[in-house]
Amino acid sequence: MTTRWTRKDLLGLRELPAEEINFVLETADAFKQVGTREIKKVPALRGKTLMNFFVEPSTRTRTSFELAALRLSADVINISATTSSLTKGETLKDTARNLEALHADILVLRHSSAGAPQFLANRLKASVINAGDGAHEHPTQALLDLYTIRERRGKIAGLRVAIVGDILFSRVARSNIFGLLKLGAHVTLVGPSTLVPREFEKLGVEISHKIEEVLPQADVVNLLRIQHERQRREYFPGIGEYIRLFGLTKERAKLLKPDCLIMHPGPINRGVEIDSEVADGLHSVILDQVTNGLAVRMAVLYLCGGVSA
């Protein structure tokens, strides 16, 4: 481990080289261990202030970041879109400058516009961590997915990973594609052609519209949440139709290799993208993802927040 971390921000996996991705995962090993101690708190970020600034609603990502920060002894303030002055017409930049005037050291940002974290990172002294921006990237989700695969399978290179569902609008899919390809996995995107357009092939992934053809070879199946709001916009004909064509039903799960991992970033729609029996079954590592998310976010906060200005 000779990599040295020099980034104050984590904006996406597209710009992160493989060595730095691996360095975050190795650092997360140490922080995962902290979660098993009698006292699950270390003083690493004592005296630092973290602002969770979520312009889009989120419970699990925000609480994961909050708990990660608390376990590193940072002080945490949560601001959501509805409680912030964004609803009163303040610009993102002004809100952020006000947060900085309070001497926040780390800003965790969830925003509906792609590029918002980059915009702030360029203007603020504070570390900016992207907690999901539009359909662009969600780097900590992809890092925890990579961590979970590496933990269960011992490696990532050479594995066949299928990502199923709403790829077009998914920042989780995008960050996963960048990370998985850099670490040497084969990636296949699966879904209706409206949600999995051919342009994605340019990134170096395969595309399939038939889930039955992909499942028997897959080492990992990462299911994305089907967002009901898309249906109204006619990207797919209906929930019933989606389940019939792409849902991971218990019948389809029989096609899986015995050691295949089933992943889902949550919250899961039981009976839509995944059947309950499969979500709670032996293949599922969905709750491991939640546990690992905490360790990965501790590692990211430690690395970005600990870099001296």
Added chain:
Amino acid sequence: MKQAKQKTSGAAVPTMNAEAIRRALQRIAHEIIERNPQLTHVVLAGIPSRGVEIAQRIAAFIHQLRKINVETGVIDVAMHRDDVGTRSELPIVRESKLPLPLEERTVIVVDDVLYTGRTVRAAMDAINSFGRPARIQLAVLIDRGHRELPIRPDYVGKNLPTSGSEKVRVRLEQTDHEPDEVQLEKQ
């Protein structure tokens, strides 16, 4: 690293060779046996990276002398340091591994060089987050002085008077892939 080596290559004073290191660690093993009648309650917790190798070597000596397997562990101090954000380089965190529970046990913190005592303070904090050992002791290969905290070692391989501008360079076979050696580098 490479640059530092070149800069100081003319002014490195050999201080301990492989045989001297071996004898020092063997003597520490004897002293640990003498002071801890219940050896099965002892844990040798190394501070990464060289402290871990030294702890394993001391454990091997104790096994030679008493045919008892003393448990070893790893205690990471990086996330317990008091200077995160003020150093130019962020310390790399490593996974801690200690046999649990720690209650009733004697944890011996093992490191290569004792200097300001701040690393040892961080190690004690880290150990306390795992539980409450019966006692904590400290074993070091080199004590170079200049303490900034009220900490003293229980077992010392060699007391080495130094000035603040000098650097103690320890090389161990497994960690560094170089022959065992201790040098004092004048800056």
